[in-house]
Amino acid sequence: MSNVHKFSGSGNAFFWDDVPGEKLSEEGLKNITKHVVIGEKEGAPHFFMRYFHVEPHGHSRLERHPQEHEVIVLHGHGQVRIAEETIDIAPFDVVFIEGNELHQFVNPGEQSLGFICVIPRNI
Amino acid sequence: MSNVHKFSGSGNAFFWDDVPGEKLSEEGLKNITKHVVIGEKEGAPHFFMRYFHVEPHGHSRLERHPQEHEVIVLHGHGQVRIAEETIDIAPFDVVFIEGNELHQFVNPGEQSLGFICVIPRNI
Numbered sequence: 548m549s550n551v552h553k554f555s556g557s558g559n560a561f562f563w564d565d566v567p568g569e570k571l572s573e574e575g576l577k578n579i580t581k582h583v584v585i586g587e588k589e590g591a592p593h594f595f596m597r598y599f600h601v602e603p604h605g606h607s608r609l610e611r612h613p614q615e616h617e618v619i620v621l622h623g624h625g626q627v628r629i630a631e632e633t634i635d636i637a638p639f640d641v642v643f644i645e646g647n648e649l650h651q652f653v654n655p656g657e658q659s660l661g662f663i664c665v666i667p668r669n670i
Numbered sequence: 671m672s673n674v675h676k677f678s679g680s681g682n683a684f685f686w687d688d689v690p691g692e693k694l695s696e697e698g699l700k701n702i703t704k705h706v707v708i709g710e711k712e713g714a715p716h717f718f719m720r721y722f723h724v725e726p727h728g729h730s731r732l733e734r735h736p737q738e739h740e741v742i743v744l745h746g747h748g749q750v751r752i753a754e755e756t757i758d759i760a761p762f763d764v765v766f767i768e769g770n771e772l773h774q775f776v777n778p779g780e781q782s783l784g785f786i787c788v789i790p791r792n793i
Contacts, residue, residue, distance in 0.1 A: 549752045549771050554743075554762035563764060584764040585740045591766060593790045594717045596740045617708045617719045619742075619786060620677075621762065629672045639677035639744065641686060641707040643714060648672050663742060665788050667716045 550589050559622055559659045561600055568600070578605025578654075584663075593668055600661050601625065601654040609651040614666050616650070618642040623660035626653045636662075673712050682745055682782045684723055691723070701728025701777075707786075716791055723784050724748065724777040732774040737789050739773070741765040746783035749776045759785075 552563040561582070562568070568580045578601060585596040598621070599607070609628065618627075620640045626633050627642055628651040636642065636652075644650045654660040675686040684705070685691070691703045701724060708719040721744070722730070732751065741750075743763045749756050750765050751774040759765065759775075767773045777783040 549768050549773075550766045551750070551752075551757050551759070552764040554760065554764070556762070561762070563762075566764075584742070585766045589766045590768060591740065592738060592769070594740065594788065596742070596764065596788065615715060617714065617717065617788065619707070619719070627674070629674075634674050636674070637677065639679070639684065639686075641675040641677070641689075641719065643673045643708045643712045645672050645713065646715070650672075663786070665717065665719065665740065 548590055552584055559661070561598060561621065561661050573608065575608035576606060578602035579607060591668065594665050595668055596663060596665050598661060598663055599652070600659060601652060602659050603654060603657050606653040607651055609649065611647050611649045613646045615646045616642070616644040617665040618644070618662050620660070620662045623654065623658050624656055625660040626655065627651070628653065671713055675707055682784070684721060684744065684784050696731065698731035699729060701725035702730060714791065717788050718791055719786060719788050721784060721786055722775070723782060724775060725782050726777060726780050729776040730774055732772065734770050734772045736769045738769045739765070739767040740788040741767070741785050743783070743785045746777065746781050747779055748783040749778065750774070751776065
């Protein structure tokens with residue numbers, strides 16, 4: 548069903564009505580929280596939109612998988628590693644990571660980093 | 671191929687390196703420019719990420735189509751019409767419009783409105 552999640556955060560604190568945050572605890576990642584803003588619950592048929600909040604010195608897992616990522620940074624500064632390259636990222640930078648590419652998002656700074664990441668529902 | 675488009679705008683002017691803006695001129699829409707930030711050119715296999723810039727008093731077309739939309743507002747204020755309902759939208763609000771739902775984005779104000787809209791590549 549169609550749906551609006553109003554933004555309820557402020558400053559670098561990003562929250563949406565009716566969207567819980569899930570602190571991730573898998574091995575290889577650090578200080579990172581996931582908010583599924585459009586997913587299973589909303590009935591998204593083909594791709595899911597998630598927001599990731601990376602606290603200072605946090606990072607996602609260095610990984611590769613068949614699914615591509617389509618990313619836009621909302622706030623903060625950090626780096627994305629793609630294969631052997633490391634690129635600085637800042638607000639509204641757009642990142643496309645193709646399937647099976649080695650990648651990692653890193654926040655080496657003292658401010659939080661937040662980005663939207665869209666991923667296919669099933670591959 | 672994986673790819674980063676650095677944001678090159680400022681304030682309410684939104685631009686990215688190597689992403690042309692296309693002023694839309696189809697019937698039923700007004701004052702709206704599309705930037706495909708991840709699309710055919712980047713080799714996105716399943717869904718495309720576009721940025722829409724709606725100038726004051728502009729709007730998208732009131733339409734329905736099989737493809738769903740996944741939207742996040744980046745700046746400005748406006749309204750989304752979904753079926754018979756009209757909802758105010760503001761920065762970082764998230765909108766899911768399911769396939770075949772009647773919808774329209776409207777900027778009735780005096781500032782520009784900008785949002786990301788993700789759509790499946792083929793349906």
